[in-house]
Amino acid sequence: MTLFDEGQALAPLAVRMRPISIDDVVGQEAALSPGTPLHNLLTGNGSAISVILWGPPGTGKTTLATLVSLVSGRAFAQLSAVTSGVKEVREVIETARNRSSINGQGTVLFIDEVHRFSKSQQDALLPAVENGWVTLIAATTENPSFSVISPLLSRSLVVTLQPLTDQAIATLLHRALQDERGFNAEYEITEDALADLIHLSMGDARRGLTALEAAVIAAQADESNEILLSHVEQAIQHVALRYDKDGDQHYDVISAFIKSVRGSDPDAALHYLARMLEAGEDPRFVARRLMILASEDIGMADPQVLQTAVAAATSVAIVGMPEAQIILAHATVHAALAPKSNAIVTAIMEARSDVQRGRVGTVPIWLRDAHYPGAKDHGHGQGYIYPHDLPDGVAPQSYLPEQLQGVKYYRPTQHGAEAAWARVAERVEQLRKSDR
Numbered sequence: 001m002t003l004f005d006e007g008q009a010l011a012p013l014a015v016r017m018r019p020i021s022i023d024d025v026v027g028q029e030a031a032l033s034p035g036t037p038l039h040n041l042l043t044g045n046g047s048a049i050s051v052i053l054w055g056p057p058g059t060g061k062t063t064l065a066t067l068v069s070l071v072s073g074r075a076f077a078q079l080s081a082v083t084s085g086v087k088e089v090r091e092v093i094e095t096a097r098n099r100s101s102i103n104g105q106g107t108v109l110f111i112d113e114v115h116r117f118s119k120s121q122q123d124a125l126l127p128a129v130e131n132g133w134v135t136l137i138a139a140t141t142e143n144p145s146f147s148v149i150s151p152l153l154s155r156s157l158v159v160t161l162q163p164l165t166d167q168a169i170a171t172l173l174h175r176a177l178q179d180e181r182g183f184n185a186e187y188e189i190t191e192d193a194l195a196d197l198i199h200l201s202m203g204d205a206r207r208g209l210t211a212l213e214a215a216v217i218a219a220q221a222d223e224s225n226e227i228l229l230s231h232v233e234q235a236i237q238h239v240a241l242r243y244d245k246d247g248d249q250h251y252d253v254i255s256a257f258i259k260s261v262r263g264s265d266p267d268a269a270l271h272y273l274a275r276m277l278e279a280g281e282d283p284r285f286v287a288r289r290l291m292i293l294a295s296e297d298i299g300m301a302d303p304q305v306l307q308t309a310v311a312a313a314t315s316v317a318i319v320g321m322p323e324a325q326i327i328l329a330h331a332t333v334h335a336a337l338a339p340k341s342n343a344i345v346t347a348i349m350e351a352r353s354d355v356q357r358g359r360v361g362t363v364p365i366w367l368r369d370a371h372y373p374g375a376k377d378h379g380h381g382q383g384y385i386y387p388h389d390l391p392d393g394v395a396p397q398s399y400l401p402e403q404l405q406g407v408k409y410y411r412p413t414q415h416g417a418e419a420a421w422a423r424v425a426e427r428v429e430q431l432r433k434s435d436r
Contacts, residue, residue, distance in 0.1 A: 055161025058204030163203025339416025361401025
């Protein structure tokens with residue numbers, strides 16, 4: 001059994017150049033170091049332990065699963081979580097069980113994008129994994145702690161694969177140019193063209209090899225045996241970002257965006273904004289996050305940011321892309337450069353915590369509603385002082401329930417405009433105390 005034969009001659013370059021031995025694998029030294037479970041499986045020293053390969057696209061998950069099958073002599077079966085259901089899973093398991101009982105041959109079952117399997121689909125794998133009918137190798141780009149059910153996780157080892165380094169990508173590109181499975185030394189490549197291909201790869205071997213293949217086609221059109229930067233630029237008009245709007249990248253990038261704004265770095269914030277928009281993120285989602293951030297991280301330090309964020313959200317809904325990017329950038333820069341304060345979010349969280357713990361008390365009688373018939377007979381509203389009747393507009397009156405007297409939820413910072421509001425709050429408190 002080999003991973004490449006003449007029948008694959010017309011296959012994409014990334015398929016033709018898949019490693020045919022553990023020595024050909026580059027960029028995953030930590031996961032493949034001697035003694036690790038994956039190394040043992042690939043050298044034929046491992047038992048039928050199941051493995052979950054977690055890493056970004058193009059890091060070799062499919063290749064490693066195929067290599068395990070090759071070196072161990074096990075049959076190889078592959079399912080895609082996108083197209084396979086419980087029925088297909090059970091059929092593959094039944095075939096593997098029969099193969100094991102009849103001729104003693106094990107089966108490597110490779111499941112791509114296992115995070116897309118439902119709970120029932122993952123449950124269907126458990127008997128086969130537990131009884132050793134298959135050696136499960138599942139690939140996922142999502143954190144398996146959140147996307148794989150606990151019983152399956154407990155029966156498997158999670159191996160983390162890293163994005164390939166620039167050096168590893170360069171090695172793969174040179175190999176593809178020289179190897180007979182690739183372009184058999186028929187083409188040379190300039191340094192700037194190679195550097196651009198490495199940059200475009202973003203740590204993804206498949207992306208890099210696909211880009212190289214497209215660049216070779218561009219060179220062929222020019223009847224050139226040298227791949228120039230212009231050929232790479234012709235081949236790659238647009239880089240598709242690795243960004244799954246339902247997965248880790250979605251949460252990681254929006255998290256980095258928010259933390260960059262909170263950290264007052266407009267350049268980093270604009271970078272992550274651009275990544276989201278370029279990947280097709282809904283601009284209304286970004287606008288909603290900016291509105292939340294305006295109160296959560298800025299608040300009274302610059303009250304105008306909330307107005308900017310609300311105006312941006314309204315404008316984005318009316319205008320749409322691509323012009324909405326300008327509006328979002330405007331709001332992002334305003335929020336990033338604004339002084340920061342979390343006094344508002346701290347205040348409401350502490351107030352809610354008191355309420356949840358039953359620290360509420362009764363509403364003072366002078367604050368109760370006195371408009372309905374019979375309310376005044378109960379004393380409601382008696383003793384209430386109307387602030388607008390007083391010269392300073394501040395009444396010498398308590399507003400909190402008796403058991404909460406003296407509590408301070410809102411504690412303004414000295415950042416930006418909040419310092420001025422803090423002085424106003426202090427003046428109001430002094431007026432109340434002096435009037436009393």
